Amino acid sequence: MRAIVLTALYAVSLAVSPRPSLEYEVKAAFVLNFITFTEWPATAFESPASPLRICLVGPDPFDGLLATTVQGESVAGHALVIEHAEHGSFRGCHVVFVPGATATASDLEQVASIAPVLTIGESDNLWRAGAAIRLTLDGGKVRFDINQHAAAVRGLRFSPRLLTVARQVK
Amino acid sequence: MLGLVPALCTLVVVIVASVTVTSFTARRNTTRDIDAQAAIVGESISAALAFRDEDSARTTLRQLEARPNIDAVCVFDAGGGLFASYVLPGRTCGSTLAENGLTAKEVVVARPVNAGGRQLGTVVIAGNLSLFYQWIRIQAFIFIGALIAGTALALALTQLMQRAISKPVLDLATTADHLTTRRDYSLRAMKTTDDEVGRLAQSFNAMLDEIEHQNDALTVEIAERKRAEYLKDQFLAAVSHELRTPLNAILGWLQILKTTEGGPERLARALESIERNARSQTRVIEDLLDVSRMTTGKLQVRMSVVDLCAIVTSAIESARPMITAKFIHLELDVPQEPCLISGDGDRLQQVASNLLSNAVKFTPADGSVTVALSTVGPDYVLSVSDTGVGISREFLPFVFDRFRQADGSMTRQYGGLGLGLAIVKEVTALHNGTVTAKSPGEGHGSTFTVRLPQLMVASQPAPFGPATTLRAGAQPLSGIRILVVDDDVDGLEIVKTVLSASGADVRTVPSGREAIAAWTDRPSDALLCDLAMPDMDGFQVLSLVRDLDAGSGHRTAAIALTAFATDEYRERCRSAGFDAQVGKPFDTYELTVAILATLARVQPGRSQALVGRPVNEEAL
Numbered sequence: 171m172r173a174i175v176l177t178a179l180y181a182v183s184l185a186v187s188p189r190p191s192l193e194y195e196v197k198a199a200f201v202l203n204f205i206t207f208t209e210w211p212a213t214a215f216e217s218p219a220s221p222l223r224i225c226l227v228g229p230d231p232f233d234g235l236l237a238t239t240v241q242g243e244s245v246a247g248h249a250l251v252i253e254h255a256e257h258g259s260f261r262g263c264h265v266v267f268v269p270g271a272t273a274t275a276s277d278l279e280q281v282a283s284i285a286p287v288l289t290i291g292e293s294d295n296l297w298r299a300g301a302a303i304r305l306t307l308d309g310g311k312v313r314f315d316i317n318q319h320a321a322a323v324r325g326l327r328f329s330p331r332l333l334t335v336a337r338q339v340k
Numbered sequence: 341m342l343g344l345v346p347a348l349c350t351l352v353v354v355i356v357a358s359v360t361v362t363s364f365t366a367r368r369n370t371t372r373d374i375d376a377q378a379a380i381v382g383e384s385i386s387a388a389l390a391f392r393d394e395d396s397a398r399t400t401l402r403q404l405e406a407r408p409n410i411d412a413v414c415v416f417d418a419g420g421g422l423f424a425s426y427v428l429p430g431r432t433c434g435s436t437l438a439e440n441g442l443t444a445k446e447v448v449v450a451r452p453v454n455a456g457g458r459q460l461g462t463v464v465i466a467g468n469l470s471l472f473y474q475w476i477r478i479q480a481f482i483f484i485g486a487l488i489a490g491t492a493l494a495l496a497l498t499q500l501m502q503r504a505i506s507k508p509v510l511d512l513a514t515t516a517d518h519l520t521t522r523r524d525y526s527l528r529a530m531k532t533t534d535d536e537v538g539r540l541a542q543s544f545n546a547m548l549d550e551i552e553h554q555n556d557a558l559t560v561e562i563a564e565r566k567r568a569e570y571l572k573d574q575f576l577a578a579v580s581h582e583l584r585t586p587l588n589a590i591l592g593w594l595q596i597l598k599t600t601e602g603g604p605e606r607l608a609r610a611l612e613s614i615e616r617n618a619r620s621q622t623r624v625i626e627d628l629l630d631v632s633r634m635t636t637g638k639l640q641v642r643m644s645v646v647d648l649c650a651i652v653t654s655a656i657e658s659a660r661p662m663i664t665a666k667f668i669h670l671e672l673d674v675p676q677e678p679c680l681i682s683g684d685g686d687r688l689q690q691v692a693s694n695l696l697s698n699a700v701k702f703t704p705a706d707g708s709v710t711v712a713l714s715t716v717g718p719d720y721v722l723s724v725s726d727t728g729v730g731i732s733r734e735f736l737p738f739v740f741d742r743f744r745q746a747d748g749s750m751t752r753q754y755g756g757l758g759l760g761l762a763i764v765k766e767v768t769a770l771h772n773g774t775v776t777a778k779s780p781g782e783g784h785g786s787t788f789t790v791r792l793p794q795l796m797v798a799s800q801p802a803p804f805g806p807a808t809t810l811r812a813g814a815q816p817l818s819g820i821r822i823l824v825v826d827d828d829v830d831g832l833e834i835v836k837t838v839l840s841a842s843g844a845d846v847r848t849v850p851s852g853r854e855a856i857a858a859w860t861d862r863p864s865d866a867l868l869c870d871l872a873m874p875d876m877d878g879f880q881v882l883s884l885v886r887d888l889d890a891g892s893g894h895r896t897a898a899i900a901l902t903a904f905a906t907d908e909y910r911e912r913c914r915s916a917g918f919d920a921q922v923g924k925p926f927d928t929y930e931l932t933v934a935i936l937a938t939l940a941r942v943q944p945g946r947s948q949a950l951v952g953r954p955v956n957e958e959a960l
Contacts, residue, residue, distance in 0.1 A: 200391070203387075203390040203391055205456070206390060206455045206456040206458055206460075207386075207387060207390070207455055207456065208456075243458065244457065244458075245456040245457060245458060246456050246457050247457060329386075329387065329455065331383075331384070331386050331387030331388075331455070332387050334387055334388070334393075334396055335387045335388055335390075335391045335393040335396050
C-alpha cells in the first residue's frame with residue numbers, strides 16, 4: 171500500500187485553477203497514467219492511428235480538467251479524446267470512468283461484459299461488479315486498486331510497473 | 341646484452357599498444373554498462389515517476405547501492421525537476437543533467453524514461469572509472485612484471501648460451517691466437533661439446549694435425565735436401581779433384597818433355613806416368629758414366645758364359661803392382677779350375693777390381709788383404725777382407741750408397757769418388773747376386789762378400805775372355821789390314837801408332853770420301869770408323885763399304901769408334917751393321933781384343949789363324 175504524496179509543483183498548478191477540487195486534479199493525472207501503463211489489443215482500434223476514446227459517464231466530476239490533462243497527449247500512437255457517455259452505453263469507448271456512486275444497474279452490466287474496455291470506478295459496487303481499477307481516498311491521499319483478472323479477461327494488460335505502485339492488486 | 345635492446349623495445353611497444361587497446365575497450369564497455377544500467381533504472385522507476393511514488397522510487401534506487409562503479413543516479417521528471425536520486429557522499433545531481441559523456445573520472449549517461457510512448461522524465465547515471473583504472477593498473481603491473489621477468493629470463497638464457505656456445509668459440513679463438521703468435525702447431529683446441537662448436541673444434545684440430553704432420557715432413561725433407569746439397573758439393577769437389585790430379589801429372593810431364601831434352605829413360609818414365617794418369621782419369625769418367633746409367637736405370641750387362649775364377653785372377657794380377665808397391669801382404673784362395681757363371685765379363689772384373697782396389701787403398705803398409713773364392717750352396721762366394729781402417733757402425737748401412745763416403749776428409753786422404761761400391765752393388769744386383777759389408781769397427785778392417793749364382797750346366801764351351809785369349813806375345817795383329825777413318829787427326833795418329841805396334845797393316849784416312857776411295861783401291865780386313873764426321877758420317881761409310889763387299893764377296897769386320905758410349909748408340913751401331921763398337925778414348929788392349937774377336941766372328945775362315953796369337957798388354 172502506498173501513499174501518493176502530491177508534490178509542491180502540483181499544489182502550485184492546482185492552486186491557480188479556479189475549480190475543481192485538488193482530488194480530481196490528481197485523479198485526472200492518475201487516469202492518464204493508467205492509460206500510459208495499459209496495453210490494449212490491436213483489435214480494439216480500427217487502425218493503429220485511431221484515437222483512444224475516454225468516456226465520462228454522467229456529469230463530469232473533473233469539471234473539464236481531465237480534458238485539459240490529456241489535451242495533446244497520445245499513448246502508443248493513439249491520440250486521447252474525451253467523450254461523454256450515457257449510463258449503460260459504453261460502445262466505442264476504450265476507457266470508461268464512472269464517477270462516484272453514480273453507477274446504474276446497466277453500468278454494472280456493462281462493466282461485467284468482456285469488451286476490451288478499461289473501466290475505472292470510484293464505488294465499491296462497481297469494483298465488485300468487475301471494474302479493473304478503483305480510485306479511492308485513503309487517509310486524504312488518492313490511491314488505487316487493480317483487478318488484474320478483470321483486465322486480463324478483457325484482453326487488457328497492465329505494465330508490471332503499475333502493479334508496484336497500486337494499493338491493492340487482485 | 342645489446343642484443344636484448346630491440347627485443348625490449350618491441351615488448352614495450354606491444355605493452356603500450358595493448359594497454360591502449362585495453363583502455364579503449366574497457367572505457368567503451370564501461371560506457372555500455374552504465375548506459376544499460378540507465379535503461380534498466382529508467383524502466384523500473386517509470387511507474388514510480390509517473391505516480392510520483394517516492395517510496396517505490398527509493399526502493400528501486402537502493403538496489404544500485406551495491407554497484408561500486410556508480411557515483412550518482414538522478415531521476416528528473418518531465419518538467420526537469422529532480423524526482424529521486426541516489427548519490428555518493430560529496431556528489432550532487434545538480435550538474436549531471438547537462439552532462440552526457442566521458443570525463444577523466446566519470447562516464448555520464450542520460451536516458452529518457454518512457455512508457456506508452458510518453459516521456460515521463462530522464463534518468464542520469466554517473467559511473468566512475470576507478471575500477472577501470474584499477475584494472476589498467478593491474479594490467480600494467482602484470483605487463484611490467486612480465487617484462488622484467490622476461491628480461492631476466494633472456495639474460496639468464498644469454499648467460500647459458502654464452503657458456504654453451506660463446507665460451508668454446510672464444511677458447512677456439514684463443515687457441516688460434518696462440519697458434520699465430522707462437523707458431524706452436526702442437527697446440528690443440530679443447531672439445532667440450534658434441535654440437536656444431538664441438539665439431540668445429542674437432543675439424544680445427546684435424547687441420548692442426550695435418551699442418552703439424554706436413555711441418556714435420558717438410559722439416560725432414562729440408563734436412564734431407566740440405567744433406568743432399570752437402571753431398572753433391574762434396575761429390576763435385578771430389579770429381580773436380582779426381583779429374584784434375586791426373587791432368588796435372590799429364591800436363592806436367594808433357595811440359596817437361598816439350599821444353600827439356602832427356603834420355604830414353606826419362607821419356608819412358610814420363611810416358612809411364614802419363615799413361616797411368618790418363619787411365620786413372622778414364623776410370624773416373626767411366627765410373628761417373630756408370631753411376632749416371634745407374635741413376636737412370638740404364639746400366640746394362642751383356643750376358644755370356646764367363647769364368648769367374650779367371651776374371652778374379654785377372655783382377656788380382658792387375659792390382660798386384662799396387663799391392664806390391666804398398667808392401668801389403670796378399671793371401672789368395674782362388675781355385676784354378678774354371679768356375680762358370682752367366683754374366684758380363686767386363687762388369688764382373690770391375691766388381692773384383694773395385695773391391696780389391698778399395699781393400700788396398702784403405703789398408704796401411706804391412707797390412708794384409710785376403711781374397712777368397714769358394715762355393716757355398718748354389719752360389720760362388722767372393723770375399724775380400726783387409727786389415728785396414730774398417731767401417732764405423734754408423735756408416736756401415738750407407739757404405740754402398742752413391743756419392744757417400746765416411747766423410748769428406750776420407751776422399752782427400754784416400755782419393756777416389758766413392759762410387760766404386762755403389763757400382764759393385766748395382767752390377768751384383770744385375771747378376772742376381774748380393775754384396776754385403778762387415779766390419780768389427782773402425783781400425784779393425786772390413787770384409788766385403790759377393791754372392792753370385794753358379795751356372796748349373798753339365799758341359800760348357802771354353803769361355804771367351806780377355807785373360808784367356810790374350811797371352812804373351814808382341815805382334816797379335818800381324819798381317820791384318822786395317823783401314824782407320826777419323827776426322828780427328830790426332831786420334832788417327834794414335835790409333836795408327838798403337839795398331840802398327842801390334843803388327844797390323846794400317847792405313848788412315850781423315851774423311852769418309854777418302855775412305856771409300858782407299859777401299860775401292862784396296863779392301864782391308866777390318867774397318868775402324870769414327871761416326872761423327874763432317875761430310876760423310878760413319879754410318880754412310882759403312883753402308884758404301886757393305887755395298888762394295890757385296891760385289892766382291894769380301895766380309896769386312898766393321899768396328900765403330902765413338903765417344904758416345906751410351907746403350908742407345910750401341911744399339912744404333914748394331915742395327916747399322918757395325919760388328920762391334922769401341923768407345924773413345926780407347927784402351928789399346930781393349931781395341932786389339934775387339935779387332936781380333938770381331939775378325940774371328942765375321943771371318944770364321946781366318947779364325948784358326950788368329951787363335952793363339954800372343955797378345956801381351958805390356959807389348960802394346
